[in-house]
Amino acid sequence: MAIAEVFVRYDLKEELGEKKVAAAKDPLLQKVMDAVVEGDEDNIIALVNEAFKSHDPMVVIREGLVKAMDEVSRLWNEGIYYLPQTLISSDAMLAGLEECERKMGKSMERKGVVVTHTAEGDIHDLGQQIVNALLRANGFEVVDLGKDVPVDDVVEAVKQYKPAMVTGTALMTTTMTAFQKIANRFKRDGIEVPFVCGGGAVALEWVTSFDLGIYGKEAQEAPPMADDAVDGVPWTKIREKYNT
Numbered sequence: 121m122a123i124a125e126v127f128v129r130y131d132l133k134e135e136l137g138e139k140k141v142a143a144a145k146d147p148l149l150q151k152v153m154d155a156v157v158e159g160d161e162d163n164i165i166a167l168v169n170e171a172f173k174s175h176d177p178m179v180v181i182r183e184g185l186v187k188a189m190d191e192v193s194r195l196w197n198e199g200i201y202y203l204p205q206t207l208i209s210s211d212a213m214l215a216g217l218e219e220c221e222r223k224m225g226k227s228m229e230r231k232g233v234v235v236t237h238t239a240e241g242d243i244h245d246l247g248q249q250i251v252n253a254l255l256r257a258n259g260f261e262v263v264d265l266g267k268d269v270p271v272d273d274v275v276e277a278v279k280q281y282k283p284a285m286v287t288g289t290a291l292m293t294t295t296m297t298a299f300q301k302i303a304n305r306f307k308r309d310g311i312e313v314p315f316v317c318g319g320g321a322v323a324l325e326w327v328t329s330f331d332l333g334i335y336g337k338e339a340q341e342a343p344p345m346a347d348d349a350v351d352g353v354p355w356t357k358i359r360e361k362y363n364t
């Protein structure tokens with residue numbers, strides 16, 4: 121028996137009533153959104169596959185999975201969701217994202233290498249996982265350093281893999297400061313690589329206050345930025361193009 125059949129979400133029933141989640145573009149995407157918001161990991165894969173019948177995987181990510189996590193963020197902010205609910209929603213989102221990635225496939229020819237990570241002390245990696253999926257789907261080789269990555273490890277990985285671009289995700293004001301430390305280390309060691317920083321805690325003004333930093337608002341921006349980086353566009357020009 122599916123967990124959803126034995127586990128009634130009284131928090132959703134009581135607090136939200138019929139207007140459970142924000143409206144999606146169509147019923148198939150709505151089901152994907154509902155499954156993420158309700159943390160229904162048992163059914164998410166089937167629902168995502170159902171949505172592929174009329175939507176591209178990119179649309180399922182953008183209009184289904186990401187939109188649902190926006191809703192989870194709202195529920196958290198309003199104090200309706202606590203950690204457990206948020207965690208099962210993230211698990212459902214990740215399972216759906218993996219299925220989208222599988223569907224998009226990976227092109228054989230790799231355009232270039234991008235190193236991605238989530239900041240030291242930070243376990244909020246959903247944004248990074250979306251960035252990874254979109255970069256891979258667009259033909260980049262992603263060196264995924266994972267979450268809670270020490271500054272030293274990022275610098276070492278960049279020396280080892282010599283990527284065209286580096287990305288960082290931070291959701292907490294206490295962890296985002298790692299990005300400036302990384303950028304300073306790159307400068308000190310003569311590494312001139314575009315460093316795109318995103319995530320809920322990060323703001324454009326702050327990222328553009330240090331050399332190499334480029335602000336990434338939406339995960340979808342990562343592939344075109346990486347295209348520019350692979351083409352040899354300097355970080356100053358990439359910043360100018362996306363951050364002004």
Ligand code: B12
Nearest residue numbers: 193242243244245246247287289292293318319320336339
């Ligand atoms: C989900 C969530 C969790 C999950 C994380 C699961 C996971 N695997 O990621 C769990 C339950 C584990 C969790 C734990 C905690 N959390 Co939490 N969590 C959230 C929540 C509700 C949503 C965050 C999220 O995933 N959003 C969806 C993703 C997709 O958004 P995103 O990462 O920002 O990515 C988007 C863009 O920013 C962009 N992007 C991101 N990276 C990049 C990179 C590039 C290159 C580009 C171009 C774009 C880009 O693309 C994405 C959209 O397309 C937020 C609330 C909120 N309002 O945001 C709190 C929140 C982030 N959590 C918070 C806290 C405090 C915690 C805990 C410390 C709580 C605790 N007391 O234990 C812990 C542990 C934290 C730790 N050490 O890391 C705080 C942080 C406060 C702060 N500003 O410092 C928040 C803001 C809640 C709050 N208002 O208090 N959390």
